Amino acid sequence: MSGILYIVATPIGNLGDISQRAVEILKQVDLIAAEDTRHSKTLLERFGIKTKVQAYHEHNEDQYTAKLIQRLVAGESIALISDAGTPLINDPGYKLVATAHDNHIQIVPVPGPSAIITALSASGLPTHKFIFEGYLPPKSDARKTRLKELQNESRTLVFYEAPHRIVESVKIMQEIFGDNRRITIARELTKQFEQIVRDALSTINEKLENGEIKIKGEFVLIVEGAQESSITDTEILHINQILSEKLSPKEAAGLTAKITGKKKNEVYKLVLEHEK
Ligand code: SAM
Numbered sequence: 001m002s003g004i005l006y007i008v009a010t011p012i013g014n015l016g017d018i019s020q021r022a023v024e025i026l027k028q029v030d031l032i033a034a035e036d037t038r039h040s041k042t043l044l045e046r047f048g049i050k051t052k053v054q055a056y057h058e059h060n061e062d063q064y065t066a067k068l069i070q071r072l073v074a075g076e077s078i079a080l081i082s083d084a085g086t087p088l089i090n091d092p093g094y095k096l097v098a099t100a101h102d103n104h105i106q107i108v109p110v111p112g113p114s115a116i117i118t119a120l121s122a123s124g125l126p127t128h129k130f131i132f133e134g135y136l137p138p139k140s141d142a143r144k145t146r147l148k149e150l151q152n153e154s155r156t157l158v159f160y161e162a163p164h165r166i167v168e169s170v171k172i173m174q175e176i177f178g179d180n181r182r183i184t185i186a187r188e189l190t191k192q193f194e195q196i197v198r199d200a201l202s203t204i205n206e207k208l209e210n211g212e213i214k215i216k217g218e219f220v221l222i223v224e225g226a227q228e229s230s231i232t233d234t235e236i237l238h239i240n241q242i243l244s245e246k247l248s249p250k251e252a253a254g255l256t257a258k259i260t261g262k263k264k265n266e267v268y269k270l271v272l273e274h275e276k
Pocket of ligand 1: 012013082084085086087088089090091113114115116159160161162186187188189190191218219220
């Protein structure tokens with residue numbers, strides 16, 4: 001019989017956040033596959049876990065996935081951990097879990113901390129629907145383009161961001177989402193200098209500039225979604241019709257989209273359906 005692949009979440013700062021079940025499983029498995037063996041050493045030593053540890057990260061996953069699968073097929077049990085939080089959430093492991101499924105190996109998640117959910121739960125922004133964007137592209141132009149694509153997204157938006165890009169990202173967000181859209185900055189969660197601040201984008205930018213929010217440590221950004229427009233289709237068509245008297249169909253649809261907060265292609269679609 002094949003062994004079990006456990007996906008074990010570990011703390012995102014405060015070691016006290018590890019679960020009792022996580023400790024038991026990490027003690028009992030044949031092997032721990034860790035993103036960084038040196039980093040995980042502190043955690044494993046603190047809880048007296050003496051299981052053998054092997055490195056499994058983005059640079060060796062092609063080479064090691066097959067080896068880990070072989071061991072699982074041979075009946076050994078393996079626990080996958082990352083440096084912090086839940087493996088696979090912006091961390092290695094996708095290839096291993098996907099290949100384990102392909103080989104009908106039992107996969108058992110051992111849930112625990114993740115910075116997304118931790119930040120969201122304390123954000124003071126709507127949590128019933130949200131999207132997780134991971135890291136924005138590192139280059140400014142690509143970052144702007146992605147944020148523009150998200151401008152009309154009505155669900156709460158969650159981003160991971162590196163400290164050296166925080167100031168620029170929040171500035172671009174203000175430019176694209178407007179001064180008044182609210183954002184929560186969640187910094188150093190569960191750690192000594194934890195800071196969670198919710199305010200309008202313009203105010204958060206000031207707080208980053210005047211040092212009230214320190215640009216140090218790990219960050220999650222949670223941005224309020226766009227207000228859903230309550231305008232009816234009939235009203236949109238009416239605006240478009242008035243504008244069409246003076247403008248080309250393309251210009252009219254573009255301006256209608258701007259006025260109503262809809263997407264240009266949504267306006268086009270509506271007009272075409274109406275004409276039919
Ligand atoms: N697997 C992790 C998880 O489940 O949250 C995420 C790993 S990702 C490589 C690391 C990013 O997560 C950081 O750059 C930061 O954006 C966020 N993060 C991790 N720990 C955090 C903490 N204690 N406070 C704030 N953000 C954190």
